[in-house]
Amino acid sequence: MFVLLRHLGRVRREIALPRAxxxxxxxxxxxxxxxxxxxxxxxxASANPYYDLQRHGLGIVASPRHADVLLVTGQITTRxxxxxxxxxxxxxxPRLVAAxxxxxxxxxxxxxxxQLAGPLExxxxxxxxxxxxxxxxxxxxxxxxxLMLSSRSSKIARCGxx
Amino acid sequence: xSTRHVSIVPGLAPAAVEYVRAREWxxxxxxxxxxxxxxxxxxxxxxxxxxxxxxxxxxxxxxxxVCASAPGGEIDTIVDLFAAAEWDEREAHDCYxxxxxxxxPLRSLIDHPAEPDAWTVPIHGHDAYRVAVGxxxxxxxxxxxxxxxxxxxxxxxxDLRLFYKHRGLQIAAExxxxxxxxxxxxxxxxxxxxxxxxxxxxxxxxxxxFTPDRQLRxxxxxxxxxxxxxxxxNDISAICAGVGFAPGATAFAGFKxxxxxxxxxxxxxxxxxxxxxxxxxxxxxxxxxxxxxREELAALHQEEGRVWRELQFAASLQDxxxxxxxxxxxxxxxxxxxxxxxxxxxxxxxxxxESPRLAYRSFTPATLLRATGDVSARLxxxxxxxxxxxxxxxxLLSSRVTPGGVKxxxxxxxxxxxxxxxxxxxxxxxxxxxxxxxxxxVKTDRRAVERLHLxxxxxxxxxVLVCATRDNLLPDFPLINKSFELCYACVDR
Ligand code: SF4
Numbered sequence: 001m002f003v004l005l006r007h008l009g010r011v012r013r014e015i016a017l018p019r020a021x022x023x024x025x026x027x028x029x030x031x032x033x034x035x036x037x038x039x040x041x042x043x044x045a046s047a048n049p050y051y052d053l054q055r056h057g058l059g060i061v062a063s064p065r066h067a068d069v070l071l072v073t074g075q076i077t078t079r080x081x082x083x084x085x086x087x088x089x090x091x092x093x094p095r096l097v098a099a100x101x102x103x104x105x106x107x108x109x110x111x112x113x114x115q116l117a118g119p120l121e122x123x124x125x126x127x128x129x130x131x132x133x134x135x136x137x138x139x140x141x142x143x144x145x146x147l148m149l150s151s152r153s154s155k156i157a158r159c160g161x162x
Numbered sequence: 163x164s165t166r167h168v169s170i171v172p173g174l175a176p177a178a179v180e181y182v183r184a185r186e187w188x189x190x191x192x193x194x195x196x197x198x199x200x201x202x203x204x205x206x207x208x209x210x211x212x213x214x215x216x217x218x219x220x221x222x223x224x225x226x227x228v229c230a231s232a233p234g235g236e237i238d239t240i241v242d243l244f245a246a247a248e249w250d251e252r253e254a255h256d257c258y259x260x261x262x263x264x265x266x267p268l269r270s271l272i273d274h275p276a277e278p279d280a281w282t283v284p285i286h287g288h289d290a291y292r293v294a295v296g297x298x299x300x301x302x303x304x305x306x307x308x309x310x311x312x313x314x315x316x317x318x319x320x321d322l323r324l325f326y327k328h329r330g331l332q333i334a335a336e337x338x339x340x341x342x343x344x345x346x347x348x349x350x351x352x353x354x355x356x357x358x359x360x361x362x363x364x365x366x367x368x369x370x371x372f373t374p375d376r377q378l379r380x381x382x383x384x385x386x387x388x389x390x391x392x393x394x395x396n397d398i399s400a401i402c403a404g405v406g407f408a409p410g411a412t413a414f415a416g417f418k419x420x421x422x423x424x425x426x427x428x429x430x431x432x433x434x435x436x437x438x439x440x441x442x443x444x445x446x447x448x449x450x451x452x453x454x455x456r457e458e459l460a461a462l463h464q465e466e467g468r469v470w471r472e473l474q475f476a477a478s479l480q481d482x483x484x485x486x487x488x489x490x491x492x493x494x495x496x497x498x499x500x501x502x503x504x505x506x507x508x509x510x511x512x513x514x515x516e517s518p519r520l521a522y523r524s525f526t527p528a529t530l531l532r533a534t535g536d537v538s539a540r541l542x543x544x545x546x547x548x549x550x551x552x553x554x555x556x557x558l559l560s561s562r563v564t565p566g567g568v569k570x571x572x573x574x575x576x577x578x579x580x581x582x583x584x585x586x587x588x589x590x591x592x593x594x595x596x597x598x599x600x601x602x603x604v605k606t607d608r609r610a611v612e613r614l615h616l617x618x619x620x621x622x623x624x625x626v627l628v629c630a631t632r633d634n635l636l637p638d639f640p641l642i643n644k645s646f647e648l649c650y651a652c653v654d655r
Binding site for chain 2 (some may be wrong): 136
């Protein structure tokens, strides 16, 4: 165990992430509405020690009822429209929807039109778009931190400092 | 002038196609398995005489496809002969309306009827109850629905309802050019992008009668192993996370990040997207870059080994692994399990040892001293495979990587018998993904895709997961699931 913890300590020192400006928090909920799993991998990677999204106060929560932001990935399939809407409806207000990745934004979608429900914009009000196929963990982290800082004024990001 | 390849390398010959009448279908399939053929998937299609059933069998020298027209849209089931055909028949029914005589009840798989009876196994008894999970899960996970039948905490049965992410990519590819087909296959799954596209490219090349040259074989093998590297690191991290052992999960997530950064440096993409092309490879890695990559891999290998040894002594991890989600070797074989899941039960099959279209020379599948088929065995087999992958990558990067192409042939021109792939335009390819054998069948029609069928390692293993969860505790399910670490996207397509 000692070797493992020393390894982790060294990794953190070598990566030497700058201190985050702790000025609030956002609770994130992810819904895969028809992705290729690439965007999920990168969203999960944004929590690894190289990006450490949590240090900004950004964390993934287990239920949409606890979430401020709904992160949607993938092309929206007809079978995911209903679960997606229900997740959104379960969120307390104020709430935001972010399209994560080119598919969710509606770029370059591929597939049988009979199975796809069209772009996310037509289903939920999208306020943040994070382009890329998939967006890198850094791009995801940057976009979410920007969102948190900009939404402080709109009282979505709970802020403890003056 | 084109040069002809003279000798026939086993496995390089295009698949043999056997057309049979509907009433001979079962017998023909039985004959194939009697001759040593391994069931590799069944799929429906449309032929000149209506619906068609096709079944792929892997043989050591040449793959076989049995095709039968199904007049009236019905054909005999083969699920009693090959239990692994269960999902295939259900899918063929849902997508093409092909009925299978004797497959009772033929539950829906892709369709999502509202009635639970239409897709679940009935449960009777006093204390049995159901627990439903999904399609949206608590973590950052793909979408899919699990319905458990439970007594107390013990799982009696698990009904899977996937295909929430069914995008119809196979159907959408039909009628398009082969290159467009590749884009569709690329989109199927991010974590298996290389495997799926290599399988598709090989199937097309086989259908058109081409074999890859040495450079192309090496480039594709390199990409496949880079894909396996980051996936196996990810899967070990996932198992640690599955028992809540955060230090192990974090360390391996860090290793995965390093592997993906290496992918970015070598190929320009963290998931190696769009690195596979039809009949060619554009991957170019100079001597200096190859050397630097080798050094990074050696450093990663060393650190990974050190942390892995630590995991052996972490009781809070190890105590959770033994005997959980155990799968017997007989069940694995019967259900057609593949990949690390199958090798963890002691089955010695790895498609890499029979891939003449790739550069795996004298490859031997990973074997465990104690092939217990449980979570612990699935974890350990991945570590052994990581060692192999590090060795293969080290060898492939010992010289620079240059663009490659294909050459005509693979068998002597005289060896193309009527009914062979070059004439019918049917290509079959099998490639080992991080999750098992992926089979791709492409029917070409004048350089367009007529029918595309992708049966991934995950597709083969999902029904096996059901078997492995039986009689386990419900709270152990996330761990068992993580030890399989199957893709939903690869199945839903
Ligand atoms: S944007 Fe790219 S990585 Fe993300 S789901 Fe779509 S295809 Fe996959």
